[in-house]
Amino acid sequence: MLVKYKDKKYIISIDYSIFAIREIQDLDNLHSVEVLKRILLKEIAYLRKKSVFASLGLDSKTPKINLSESLASYYKAFITKDKESMKMIQAGSYAYSFYCFLQSQNLLEDQESVNINIFGYSDRGISSLTLTNTEEHINILKTCYHIYTNAREEELPTAREKSLTKIKRQAAKSFTNGKEFFNELMETKNNNKPIHSLTHTEIVDNFLSPIDTIPTEISNNLKLDPKLDLRNAHKELIQRELESDKHYLFLTGNPGIGKTTAITEFLKQPKILDEGFLFFILVHEYKLT
Structure with missing residues (x-):
């Protein structure tokens, strides 16, 4: 839809999918604690499959975002497994069609700035x-x-078979004796095991290895x-940056490389203790039973 607010125009396109039941007999007994527990564990398992980057938000005036048209061959194959991303692409398709329609009907002025918001929505x-x-x-x-218009023309089993063939070819290149x-x-x-x-x-x-000499x-x-071995070299680089005037330091690395240890040892220095600091560390763990 097209919305105008304070001389600014916005195009909003939303495509949603709700994980609904097919038949009334598919309804679970929601008065059963065991049923509720099973549903909850199923949803937690689904969310755990998502990378932390699934919750990533990016704000930028000039985002260098590139979607490849070759995604069309994968879109149909995985449309039932990643609803939000697929629905966002579908909403983007609708927004493009609507934008072209508005232009053809002279409802948008030349050089007029329009904000376009596309959403892929599910109950998850x-x-x-x-944009x-x-x-x-x-x-x-x-x-x-x-991507959306080309993917619609292909049946789901065919699309999945083609995607599997591509994955198979790539695996042959990526692994020793990959084929x-x-x-x-x-x-x-x-x-049947x-x-x-x-x-x-x-x-x-x-x-x-972390204990190998660099x-x-x-x-x-x-x-x-x-x-220095790799772990201690990593520690020295971290502490070197902590001594600088930089306000932020982002650390990535395999577990056990010594990220937290390097920071705590830096904070234990007398001059840092005299200045004072507030140190938070958050550890979370999922337990499924």
Whole structure:
């Protein structure tokens, strides 16, 4: 729909999907504690599958967002598994069609700025994107239109088979003896065993353990003691940044590399203790029984 507020025009496009029951007999007994527990655990399991980046929000005047038209081949295959993202693309398709209609009817003036908000909504989450009618952003909506209109013409089993073939080809390139590995993996679904087992072994070169000495090239580039192991080199770099005037420091790394330890050791220094500080650390854990 088109909304005008204080001489500013907005296009809002929402596509929603509710996980509804098919038949009345599919309704669970909501008075049963066990049924409620099962439903809750199912929803928690679904949310745990999501990456932390599923809740990522990005604000930028000039976002360099590029959607590939080749997503059309995957859109149909996964449309039932990632409702919010797929519905957002669908909403983007509607927004593009509506924007073109408004232009054809001369309802938008030349060079007029329009905000475009698209939402993919389900009872499990929301994916959204806010754009303007700049050429860069309209191209994003045009890509959504291409993905959605091309995906509609293909049946779900066909789309999934094509996607599986692409994944199989990529797996053959990504793993040692990848073709054989993927074929064995697909064969596991043909046996009737309750637990499937498959062993695949690879040798990874250039692997650096946290207790290994850092390479000379890295120590020279970062001006570190060449005798340091990876964990202590990581700690020194963190503490070096904490000593600087920078306001924010974002740390990423495998568990056990020493991120928290490096910070706590820095805070234990007498000069830091004299200044005082407030240190919060949040640890969360899911337990399913």
